Amino acid sequence: KQEVTQIPAALSVPEGENLVLNCSFTDSAIYNLQWFRQDPGKGLTSLLLIQSSQREQTSGRLNASLDKSSGRSTLYIAASQPGDSATYLCCGAGSYQLTFGKGTKLSVIP
Amino acid sequence: DAMVIQNPRYQVTQFGKPVTLSCSQTLNHNVMYWYQQKSSQAPKLLFHYYDKDFNNEADTPDNFQSRRPNTSFCFLDIRSPGLGDTAMYLCATSRDDRGYTFGSGTRLTVV
Numbered sequence A: 001k002q003e004v005t006q007i008p009a010a011l012s013v014p015e016g017e018n019l020v021l022n023c024s025f026t027d028s029a030i031y032n033l034q035w036f037r038q039d040p041g042k043g044l045t046s047l048l049l050i051q052s053s054q055r056e057q058t059s060g061r062l063n064a065s066l067d068k069s070s071g072r073s074t075l076y077i078a079a080s081q082p083g084d085s086a087t088y089l090c091c092g093a094g095s096y097q098l099t100f101g102k103g104t105k106l107s108v109i110p
Numbered sequence B: 001d002a003m004v005i006q007n008p009r010y011q012v013t014q015f016g017k018p019v020t021l022s023c024s025q026t027l028n029h030n031v032m033y034w035y036q037q038k039s040s041q042a043p044k045l046l047f048h049y050y051d052k053d054f055n056n057e058a059d060t061p062d063n064f065q066s067r068r069p070n071t072s073f074c075f076l077d078i079r080s081p082g083l084g085d086t087a088m089y090l091c092a093t094s095r096d097d098r099g100y101t102f103g104s105g106t107r108l109t110v111v
Helices: none
Strands: A004-007 A010-014 A019-025 A032-038 A044-051 A056-059 A062-067 A072-077 A086-094 A097-100 A104-109 B004-007 B010-013 B019-025 B031-037 B044-050 B053-056 B064-067 B073-078 B087-094 B100-102 B106-110
Touching: A004 A086, A010 A019, A019 A032, A019 A086, A019 A104, A032 A062, A032 A072, A044 A056, A044 A062, A044 A072, A044 B100, A072 A086, A097 B044, B004 B087, B010 B019, B019 B031, B019 B087, B019 B106, B031 B073, B044 B064, B073 B087
Parallel strands: A010 A104, B010 B106
Antiparallel strands: A004 A019, A019 A072, A032 A044, A032 A086, A056 A062, A062 A072, A086 A097, A086 A104, B004 B019, B019 B073, B031 B044, B031 B087, B044 B053, B064 B073, B087 B100, B087 B106
16 A cells, blocks of 8 residues: 655745755555645645656756655755745555645745 | 636535535546545545546445536535534546646535
8 A cells, every 4th residue: 555755744944945845655656646735725736747757847946856766756846935835745646546645834934 | 727626615514414516627537536635634535436437435434425427527425414524625637547636625514
């Protein structure tokens, strides 16, 4: 059974800092890995999707990597902004089921 | 824009009174999912439809049912809501197993 762990559980940084969110998963037979953002009381917004054959994806200030052999993914956020404050969820996909980590709650302080 | 739309955005229902949540999609994705997310927890899969085939998770209570009358729509029926069913309900879609798109969710409160 796939398990996804996210470290840290919470992170507070000053505006402008670069930061890395970490995710590890137990089953390397992952189909793809997807990072989501969730604002309080809202749904999930997809940030980046990495297929199992890929090693990274980039969108604007966001870069996500995937290392299946070590069971790790990272989400890099460059030049953080207060609007980046949210909970970030790492999710492993396979067999029509997403396995979620518990998330990293990010606060970017102006 | 192609998207996943959930209605209503907020729903308050009385204990034991049946309630239906709806989800529609314009992505023409063949798979639709319902997730339950309680406060400060990760979303939990209730069931999914692969085309017309219904797949229930083993630990989903019988109180939860779903209908998918066509490709675009999927409904979540809670037959007799309990206080413990207060949660955010999230609908998601995918084309086979390739990336998921979520709706904005319905926040259900059982009183």
